[in-house]
Amino acid sequence: MTLIRKSFYSGIQNKTYDYHVLKASDTIEEAFVLYVQDGNDYLELGGVESTVQKLMHLNPELTEKLIIVFIHPGDSLERWHSYHRKGESFAIFTRFMVEEFIPSIEQELTVQNIYIVKRGLLGDSLGGNIILNIALQSPNIWTHLLLQSAAVSKEDIKSLSRLEKLDWSIYQTVGTFEDEFVSPITKTKLYILSRNKELYQVFLDKMARIHYSEQAEEHLWTFWNKDLPNALNFFIKTP
Template sequence: MLKKKGYYTLLNRTKKTFHSNILKQDYEYCVLTSDEETEEAYLLYVQDGKDYLELGKLENAFQNLLEKQPEIARKLVFILVHPGNSMDRWNAYHHKGKKFKQYLTFMTEEFLPEVEVEIGRKIVRRGLLGDSLAANISLNIAGMCPETWTHLLLQSAAVSEKDIEMVEQLKYVQWLVYQTVGKYEDEYVSLLTNENLYILTRNRELHEMLVKKGARIVYSEQEEKHEWRFWKSDLMNALEFFLFTS
């Protein structure tokens, strides 16, 4: 458990392990909250959770929110999921990965129900946050049960045509979506597959499809590349969207 002093409150970070019978492996995850528990919870599932803590400095962003808007920020509960090494991540987060479909089933049928029983609070918002491939898996998790989710926070989503087709097959969504991408991200080439992912182009296509399906979106293209410096600087905007957009 980690505690940091803040103007109004402290942060609690609890590291846990979840065994998946579907995937037959353990996953590390963290629960991050303020230590002043509220009856209602704004629950945010974060893929690439370890990176958001270490590279995105999510705790600092959370502390800033608590200092600016303590009453509402205390409702935040972060569930930060770590997928494993880079190959584990690709296999779980990419639709061509060996464990992609199983990971979606694991998150939807195993992980969420058990974690939310443990949280034991009234969940009034339920969102997903991810960067790059973590944004892609977040989109696909939401697509499994669209009515379950209120908010999607997508930073430089590494989506493919197949993932956009998944959205096209949905009847209608009421998601509130924060979607941001860098103007130079069509230049990014995957370090694992050596393929150009055309991230800017695909995000423009995804944005059009989400609008078509009824999502309410804040969409922005920024003078940025595909890197953590961008997502870290943009994180407060994404979290404020989750807190204040309804």
């Protein structure tokens, strides 16, 4: 398993991002590619590397196909503006991911003769919101959406409802105490549990394949850290 730090210049945003690429194996021909928002947090707080190592012992033939790409939006304020629908950078960050970053990563994999079998997105809280919106831009290319306590709004749910049938495998988890979470940026409640219940119903209406779970947890990294092995296991095992 190797973790490499790289940088990417966005012409759309006139900004350079540092990002990381984790490869479970150095000899990958068919890949399960997972794009992760809040990348630094997943590496430092989420325990991604140790989780992948454990999964390699349990399912080596599947886990060795993993390529995980971690990108981070910046500090907490930059994150809000990039990930929240009302943020100043929301539209342009989504364009950057869809038009620049993801195509560049996949072009590099093509040069390495790596064929993508699964293509997924993982995000927590507002990171869950932005991955939903990234997937909505080109729904046909995605196979998996991994949502941990996604902080979605009514408007984001309406955007999803406009689509036809979804051919996605979705992992959606949320804490039963998360309606009480108050945004440190806006100082308002995000009603995360209630919104996730609404989101789940729309996914069902769109005929998506979905694993939905409510757990007695709060809006904390300890929750997502504990839940991450289940999310990654879902990604590597489900079609």
